[in-house]
Amino acid sequence: MHVRTLTGPLAAAALLSLPLLSGEAVAAGSPGDAAASRAAVRVLTYDASGSAEFRSAVDRGAAIWNQSVQSAQLRPATAGQRANIRVLADDGWPRALTTSLGNGTVWIGRQAVNEGYDTVRISSHELGHILGLPDRKPGPCSSLMSGSSAGTACTNPYPNAAEKAEVENDFGGSAGSSAVAEPVPVLVRD
Numbered sequence: 001m002h003v004r005t006l007t008g009p010l011a012a013a014a015l016l017s018l019p020l021l022s023g024e025a026v027a028a029g030s031p032g033d034a035a036a037s038r039a040a041v042r043v044l045t046y047d048a049s050g051s052a053e054f055r056s057a058v059d060r061g062a063a064i065w066n067q068s069v070q071s072a073q074l075r076p077a078t079a080g081q082r083a084n085i086r087v088l089a090d091d092g093w094p095r096a097l098t099t100s101l102g103n104g105t106v107w108i109g110r111q112a113v114n115e116g117y118d119t120v121r122i123s124s125h126e127l128g129h130i131l132g133l134p135d136r137k138p139g140p141c142s143s144l145m146s147g148s149s150a151g152t153a154c155t156n157p158y159p160n161a162a163e164k165a166e167v168e169n170d171f172g173g174s175a176g177s178s179a180v181a182e183p184v185p186v187l188v189r190d
Contacts, residue, residue, distance in 0.1 A: 047083035054108040061123030071172030096129035116152035124157040
């Protein structure tokens with residue numbers, strides 16, 4: 001199959017007549033626009049095989065981030081695939097070790113769960129660190145990154161507008177087009 005591109009006066013005439021024929025005008029972007037927007041999404045894989053009883057909470061936390069931002073998407077790693085993010089369960093306090101933006105290890109600590117903190121909020125919060133967000137303590141329940149300072153009654157696992165915007169900027173904004181600095185591991189103990 002051959003595809004031809006209309007140029008010059010013929011293309012202009014065809015475009016100008018579309019609203020007359022369909023009754024509706026639609027702005028069309030170039031084919032490169034769709035490819036560029038797809039390319040802007042950074043897919044990060046996670047391995048939750050070591051998250052034990054928290055596996056469903058980890059998957060839910062990843063799904064929440066996928067619903068909340070467009071520039072980064074979290075997907076389970078396939079068998080044999082090296083993951084960007086490792087998620088583990090242990091008896092300590094939840095924490096994240098970021099090695100670079102979008103890469104690191106998360107621990108879903110049973111200590112916080114035993115104290116009454118919500119597992120999905122913990123998971124979403126710790127994944128937020130891997131996505132580049134710092135703790136914002138003390139803070140209200142409406143701030144995911146307020147973490148444990150919001151108290152055990154807080155079960156909100158969703159990032160607020162500012163947190164979403166920060167991740168979008170880090171993965172899809174000006175940070176995505178700048179040179180990548182040498183990664184420095186950062187351990188965030190919540």
